[in-house]
């Protein structure tokens with residue numbers, strides 16, 4: 248009897264390590280829990296999903312949220328725009344079902360619907376070197392030569408092959424670790440791409456992540472491996488009809504008054520008996536704590552005892568993107584009516600990328616969202632909101648002349664300056680992925696980290712919800728081991 252108990256315990260411990268490494272534990276091996284008191288810090292998608300899944304397992308959950316709203320970096324802006332139109336200030340696109348599986352699952356569970364973003368795959372424009380052409384390889388080749396298109400392809404094919412080779416191995420974290428010492432910029436130097444092809448790939452990486460010299464090559468390979476063999480038409484496919492903010496709101500409704508808003512956490516004190524979580528309005532005792540905040544706000548939180556050095560380093564140094572969104576509402580969708588573009592605009596100008604946030608919303612007016620990132624996002628930080636808007640309008644005027652006279656309203660989302668975000672989303676820098684990422688997925692006593700930065704889908708809503716599911720499983724397993 249003792250032998251079988253010991254081996255079950257060893258099995259559960261092995262399973263815990265596997266869950267940290269990415270395996271999903273089968274529900275059948277998880278013991279029915281004795282209800283525990285669990286505090287979740289942060290009511291973004293990661294914290295809400297963790298709380299929802301833990302509550303389903305029978306635990307008592309309290310969610311402490313610093314802001315006066317739920318959703319975190321998923322935030323649909325409605326106020327300030329006319330005609331009932333809205334735009335996504337943060338997380339916007341959901342990829343196809345075979346990629347963002349868990350997002351699709353929760354959207355369906357909560358009775359929400361997805362609206363396709365694009366009418367056709369090639370429905371936008373390139374505006375490069377002051378020239379406008381269709382958003383297609385053929386049009387790019389006609390304007391700048393086939394060599395540029397071939398060179399961009401060479402970049403992607405080489406990356407895909409490298410990533411496939413390293414990340415198919417069961418021990419990929421060790422196998423790919425040497426790549427972590429190199430920045431993406433250093434790797435690009437070895438490719439010696441044709442200059443415009445390099446500029447275009449750099450602009451893409453900047454828009455999706457960060458400046459290539461700020462990115463770990465291992466991190467880029469990991470992201471590329473996730474999307475191996477996923478055709479472009481399956482990416483950035485959907486938004487939630489009526490606004491992405493409806494998903495966190497729906498999950499929050501199932502948690503009711505277990506969510507305490509305007510409760511920033513200041514200190515976390517762990518002992519053998521439990522954890523004391525101290526927030527602005529008092530303190531709560533917990534058996535386990537899920538920390539589902541981005542890492543920068545944790546620089547203001549006191550941990551007792553101190554966290555392991557590697558986790559402290561991650562909190563202090565993990566690289567975050569500096570994306571800024573500028574959302575301008577025009578009384579006429581001039582990009583459509585005069586320029587035969589759906590608004591999807593890929594450019595070498597600092598705005599980088601723009602899209603019609605209202606593509607699936609009715610009305611003559613429309614909101615164009617510019618997505619400014621990397622060094623260009625940082626350059627906007629010291630400016631006033633008005634100056635940021637004018638800066639973007641100056642660039643739009645070059646692409647869609649005459650648009651300025653149609654401006655109706657404008658708003659900005661400056662995530663790097665948001666106290667409870669401290670950046671747009673995580674983008675592991677050189678030397679960071681192999682060191683921080685596995686450490687953030689391990690339990691630290693009674694503390695568990697969740698959030699987009701702790702999942703394979705780093706930087707995505709999918710990563711946030713998957714991380715919430717992971718910590719719910721880890722806590723369940725830890726309980727089973729202790730039983």
Ligand SMILES: Cc1cc2nc3c(=O)[nH]c(=O)nc-3n(C[C@H](O)[C@H](O)[C@H](O)COP(=O)(O)OP(=O)(O)OC[C@H]3O[C@@H](n4cnc5c(N)ncnc54)[C@H](O)[C@@H]3O)c2cc1C
Nearest residue numbers: 289291292293313319320338339340512698699707708711
């Ligand atoms: C500009 C931008 C564009 C994006 N585009 C996309 C996209 O197109 N597709 C996609 O899938 N993803 C996108 N994302 C990423 C996506 O939004 C995030 O990955 C996801 O929302 C992160 O969820 P989270 O729960 O990990 O963190 P968050 O949503 O940040 O939630 C953390 C919560 O913790 C709270 N908090 C912080 N500190 C404390 C404290 N001390 N005490 C209590 N609470 C605290 C915060 O207020 C917040 O509510 C984008 C993000 C940004 C910023």
